Amino acid sequence: MKVALLGHGTVGSGVEKILNGMKDTDIDICGILVRNIRPDMDERYTDDVEKIFGNKPECIIECLGGDEPAYSYVKRALESGIDVISANKKMLSRHMDLFDTAKSNNTKLLFEASCGGGIPWLINIRRIKRNDEIVSIKGIINGTCNYLLSRLFNEDISFADALKNAQELGYAEADPSDDICGYDSRYKLTLSIYEAFDKIMDYSSIPCFGIDNITDKDIQYAKDNNMVIKLIASADLKGNNISAFVMPCFIRKDDIFASVSSNNNILMSDSKYLGKAYFAGQGAGSLPTGHAIVQDLLDLKNNEMCLNESEADKIDNDISRLGVFYIRHQNIAAFKDYIAEKISDDSFISRRCSFKGISDIIDNNHDEKMFIGEINR
Amino acid sequence: MKVALLGHGTVGSGVEKILNGMKDTDIDICGILVRNIRPDMDERYTDDVEKIFGNKPECIIECLGGDEPAYSYVKRALESGIDVISANKKMLSRHMDLFDTAKSNNTKLLFEASCGGGIPWLINIRRIKRNDEIVSIKGIINGTCNYLLSRLFNEDISFADALKNAQELGYAEADPSDDICGYDSRYKLTLSIYEAFDKIMDYSSIPCFGIDNITDKDIQYAKDNNMVIKLIASADLKGNNISAFVMPCFIRKDDIFASVSSNNNILMSDSKYLGKAYFAGQGAGSLPTGHAIVQDLLDLKNNEMCLNESEADKIDNDISRLGVFYIRHQNIAAFKDYIAEKISDDSFISRRCSFKGISDIIDNNHDEKMFIGEINR
Numbered sequence: 098m099k100v101a102l103l104g105h106g107t108v109g110s111g112v113e114k115i116l117n118g119m120k121d122t123d124i125d126i127c128g129i130l131v132r133n134i135r136p137d138m139d140e141r142y143t144d145d146v147e148k149i150f151g152n153k154p155e156c157i158i159e160c161l162g163g164d165e166p167a168y169s170y171v172k173r174a175l176e177s178g179i180d181v182i183s184a185n186k187k188m189l190s191r192h193m194d195l196f197d198t199a200k201s202n203n204t205k206l207l208f209e210a211s212c213g214g215g216i217p218w219l220i221n222i223r224r225i226k227r228n229d230e231i232v233s234i235k236g237i238i239n240g241t242c243n244y245l246l247s248r249l250f251n252e253d254i255s256f257a258d259a260l261k262n263a264q265e266l267g268y269a270e271a272d273p274s275d276d277i278c279g280y281d282s283r284y285k286l287t288l289s290i291y292e293a294f295d296k297i298m299d300y301s302s303i304p305c306f307g308i309d310n311i312t313d314k315d316i317q318y319a320k321d322n323n324m325v326i327k328l329i330a331s332a333d334l335k336g337n338n339i340s341a342f343v344m345p346c347f348i349r350k351d352d353i354f355a356s357v358s359s360n361n362n363i364l365m366s367d368s369k370y371l372g373k374a375y376f377a378g379q380g381a382g383s384l385p386t387g388h389a390i391v392q393d394l395l396d397l398k399n400n401e402m403c404l405n406e407s408e409a410d411k412i413d414n415d416i417s418r419l420g421v422f423y424i425r426h427q428n429i430a431a432f433k434d435y436i437a438e439k440i441s442d443d444s445f446i447s448r449r450c451s452f453k454g455i456s457d458i459i460d461n462n463h464d465e466k467m468f469i470g471e472i473n474r
Numbered sequence: 475m476k477v478a479l480l481g482h483g484t485v486g487s488g489v490e491k492i493l494n495g496m497k498d499t500d501i502d503i504c505g506i507l508v509r510n511i512r513p514d515m516d517e518r519y520t521d522d523v524e525k526i527f528g529n530k531p532e533c534i535i536e537c538l539g540g541d542e543p544a545y546s547y548v549k550r551a552l553e554s555g556i557d558v559i560s561a562n563k564k565m566l567s568r569h570m571d572l573f574d575t576a577k578s579n580n581t582k583l584l585f586e587a588s589c590g591g592g593i594p595w596l597i598n599i600r601r602i603k604r605n606d607e608i609v610s611i612k613g614i615i616n617g618t619c620n621y622l623l624s625r626l627f628n629e630d631i632s633f634a635d636a637l638k639n640a641q642e643l644g645y646a647e648a649d650p651s652d653d654i655c656g657y658d659s660r661y662k663l664t665l666s667i668y669e670a671f672d673k674i675m676d677y678s679s680i681p682c683f684g685i686d687n688i689t690d691k692d693i694q695y696a697k698d699n700n701m702v703i704k705l706i707a708s709a710d711l712k713g714n715n716i717s718a719f720v721m722p723c724f725i726r727k728d729d730i731f732a733s734v735s736s737n738n739n740i741l742m743s744d745s746k747y748l749g750k751a752y753f754a755g756q757g758a759g760s761l762p763t764g765h766a767i768v769q770d771l772l773d774l775k776n777n778e779m780c781l782n783e784s785e786a787d788k789i790d791n792d793i794s795r796l797g798v799f800y801i802r803h804q805n806i807a808a809f810k811d812y813i814a815e816k817i818s819d820d821s822f823i824s825r826r827c828s829f830k831g832i833s834d835i836i837d838n839n840h841d842e843k844m845f846i847g848e849i850n851r
Binding site for chain 1: 748749752
């Protein structure tokens with residue numbers, strides 16, 4: 098099987114290392130697209146994408162990251178009869194049309210590594226769906242946030258210092274907003290919704306709150322109540338509606354989600370027969386992510402993908418779901434109808450109420466320092 | 475695809491319910507073997523196994539439990555070219571020759587539901603192995619023990635009362651020894667070792683300690699040290715050796731294994747590239763177990779089993795592994811060379827030492843009330 102790699106950074110080099118270490122495989126890397134050719138690179142390396150396509154690979158593994166040129170290359174491959182494996186959650190979730198492109202060209206688009214890193218998540222929800230109906234999914238799917246939150250709960254350190262330290266260690270980007278504002282989790286949730294429910298939801302319709310405004314007071318409230326805070330991405334099916342959110346959540350310390358610390362990830366699927374099933378492990382890293390990509394490649398080669406061939410419909414996000422929220426906001430008076438318990442002059446716990454009502458007030462009372470988290474989800 | 479069910483108890487009826495609910499499937503239950511025919515049963519039900527084989531099913535699903543006649547029926551099926559799915563951990567782990575029978579007859583023997591109930595464990599370790607090397611496995615795989623331990627840690631209740639209550643609720647058998655002495659976990663570990671390492675280990679060579687002798691004092695020691703006790707089954711690869719144990723373990727409260735409570739199960743695989751991957755969920759129950767069996771059936775039907783065709787070798791258990799142990803024993807003097815910290819007149823924490831040394835003393839100083847647990851595994 099002739100395979101081409103687009104990109105040879107953290108993920109691409111992990112894929113190559115794992116493929117090199119496999120015995121008795123007929124997988125052959127026929128081309129590797131890199132930005133800059135170095136003298137020590139062999140003849141498979143090129144900076145010319147035409148050479149990659151000219152080699153007529155059966156599968157292209159896209160590890161470029163970013164929107165372009167990744168999107169154009171993936172689209173071209175799918176339209177040329179070449180199967181694609183991508184780890185690019187940002188690009189895929191913003192271009193869900195690619196799934197139609199794949200289906201109409203009878204090509205495959207696999208993306209296990211894009212969601213939960215090495216954790217075998219998408220294949221397992223595809224498998225579960227074969228004889229069951231998934232009713233909700235939930236995950237801690239951003240390692241950077243989980244690392245920061247773990248430090249905030251275990252050490253006497255400010256958010257700013259923890260972030261600076263994470264950046265020095267390479268656990269957070271120079272511009273950390275995709276991670277800490279929840280956007281990265283939202284991309285991954287969009288892709289998980291596609292796999293779990295066969296629905297295409299516009300990523301921008303998913304309410305998204307991050308951990309960037311978390312303070313010592315919020316953490317203290319959690320600790321006083323025997324809880325931790327985790328950034329949770331979730332989607333629930335109710336009838337024909339799906340409610341999807343990315344939001345910090347206050348979670349009891351003895352919950353399995355509370356036990357997933359540092360940069361690890363966990364994902365949960367709840368279905369009619371199997372019930373809650375949890376998948377946890379390394380959400381990033383060269384070899385775990387490389388492992389997930391090679392798993393896709395083996396599934397493709399052996400035709401063991403458990404793919405559903407039906408078309409996915411578009412669906413709106415239903416944000417009318419009820420919940421109990423912890424809110425810190427300078428204009429607490431605006432929320433007066435929702436307050437069940439006042440914690441301080443700028444924070445309170447809501448009654449069980451519709452997120453829609455709360456969100457309308459938030460939208461009308463812009464506050465850069467606001468922090469919101471759902472309780473006991 | 476013509477399928478026959480052997481047994482229509484908790485598991486068998488779950489399988490039937492799930493198959494009945496599936497649309498667009500060409501799986502047809504052509505016979506159901508039961509002990510006693512009732513007037514309300516349709517013509518598929520029979521108490522005559524010859525009718526089952528006479529129907530020429532392509533696959534037999536064995537949900538009888540127990541050793542005989544399950545073993546004879548499974549062997550006969552495999553030798554007659556019929557694939558078999560079994561949930562019977564006790565029978566399978568005591569008759570590992572069946573795996574050879576399957577291979578030499580070019581038939582398949584799948585057993586996902588036998589280990590971890592509904593949790594997709596065996597398929598995932600088979601998948602991981604395709605491009606990775608598993609170096610250790612570890613699990614909480616007995617729901618009865620986990621339910622009892624959860625109650626002992628969360629309530630002021632004695633082991634005897636918790637057990638009696640569990641029996642009344644149907645969470646424990648009238649004769650609970652298979653569960654609470656660790657034998658059930660040992661059966662499941664034997665089967666997991668087969669899948670993870672392609673090795674056949676005699677189940678009786680695995681040291682097996684249960685939770686039946688646990689006392690308030692042991693629990694108090696755990697609590698005082700911010701730990702819980704869980705019954706752990708584990709196997710570690712070191713070079714060409716495998717060390718396998720079933721033993722209570724003292725685990726830090728913030729560990730993911732500590733967060734798996736009540737009758738839930740968790741299983742972990744650690745491998746070279748993927749690292750630690752965790753799978754958790756319902757370890758028993760009619761529908762979760764039925765779900766796992768139907769998953770095997772779909773894999774069989776679609777040829778998506780990810781099976782390794784190579785023969786499994788026999789391997790001895792290497793119990794020389796080093797560890798730190800909590801031991802309560804009336805003859806503490808016998809262990810004098812191993813004591814790192816004395817807790818009371820009949821209990822101590824060992825230094826890091828070989829399990830072999832400790833086990834020799836245990837064997838030579840029989841004590842019905844002894845409790846042993848490993849620390850911080």
